[in-house]
Amino acid sequence: MYGSVGAESEDEHSDVDPVFLVTDEAFDAIDGELRPMFDRLCEKIVLWWPEGINSMGLGIKNYAILFDNGGGLLQYDMTIMKQSSLAGPYARGLLVGVTLEQILFDHTGAIRAAVDAFVPDKVSPEHLVWMIGRFWVYAYIHIKYLLRGDVLKLRYAQQMLFESHIVALEALNPHWSWSWWPLGAKHAAAPESRRALLDYFGAADRDGIQAAFFREIDAFSRDAKAACEAVGADYPQAVEAEIRGCMRKALRI
Secondary structure, rough: OOOHHHOOOOOOOEEEEEEEOOOOHHHHHHHHHHHHHHHOOOOOOEEEOOOOHHHHHOOOOEEEEEEOOOOOEEEEEEEEEEEHHHHOOHHHHHOOOOOOHHHHOOOOOOHHHHHHHHOOOOOOOOHHHHHHHHHHHHHHHHHHHHHOOHHHHHHHHHHHHHHHHHHHHHHHHOOOOOOHHHHHHHHHOOHHHHHHHHHHOOOOOOOHHHHHHHHHHHHHHHHHHHHHHOOOOOHHOOOOOOOOHHHHHHOOO
16 A cells, blocks of 8 residues: 555545556456446546556556545545566655555565565766756856746746755665655655755745745755765865856846
């Protein structure tokens, strides 16, 4: 059982996230039985939504199912996966943080073996340094967008900064998978880093973005330097100094 129910942190707003591991030869037949089964069990299916991964041939399918329940709307988030897909990249996101208590049944021991053997991926020093470089490129690009007041491009550039910050936190906290960043931020990041990530989603106006921008670069610099130290990479301090100086001059701060 995945999600908040599996982690025993559910509340009245939680959906249900079961993951079923099936033999490869039974996969297509079980997939074909899911919709008829829910049609029989539910009062009315309001939305049956197949996730995009369903068409990728990875041996994993997920359906978000919204159904009427006595006038209320509830959700199941149903995943089925081939046994062979346990060795694939998508399964890694499902295995991270899973405990043996979440396994409801496992007749062959395949799930327990995968959980026991799971080791989260680590960010390479080379990728970390590349993403740090990307952060400072888009920090520099922020200057012209701020001067122009181009909010749409600023929001895009904020996304680029955010993604670089996530990679720095992933390198700093390699014991947790960041395939879905909210879980990584919730379970692995330090409180000040979690708070800093929220700045990227704040204002949608020029002045508000500028105010958040300076907090973002301070927080990123702190986390990225710590990440570089953790993986044995050199942090580009001279690059940061040059771009900060350019910001101060251009924005007159």
